Amino acid sequence: MPKAVFLDRDGTIARDVPYCSRPEDFELLPGAAEGIKLLNEHGFKVVVVTNQSGIARGYFTEGMLARIHDKMQKELAKHGAHVDAIYYCPHHPDDNCDCRKPKPKMLFQAAIDLDIELGESYVIGDGEMDVELARQAGCKTGIRVGEPGGTGDWVAVSFRDAVEQILQFEGHS
């Protein structure tokens, strides 16, 4: 069964623009495409999991989000990289849904859809919730990017660094 690396979007692989609603405002962070390409090349499924409560708040529609994600894939493709799937939670925190991170439903769904072995998979994110997500989904580890002294199982100075730690742990480098 394939292993996956689940990626937070905002603040991890993309510039954190609060409630980003326009493709023009969406921007990959330096090193994001290169890191994702490395994961592609080493056989990991790469899956973006992102909370997008801007939909429930009425700031943007699912169609607008789809255009942003089209741009993301196109930018990645320019670097020979791709993500295998994107899952988002459109709900408001007060909706108490079962998909909003750190709840693990998006990862459980991805595991079914892509035949992923969650216990051999990783989460990379810039928030506490991404580390908690890894725990709740039973992933191998949650890696927190940025903020030295954070509480991730592992911490990384950048997304690229997080990818390299995974590859090293897996014996690929």
Ligand SMILES: [Mg+2]
């Ligand atoms: Mg984030």
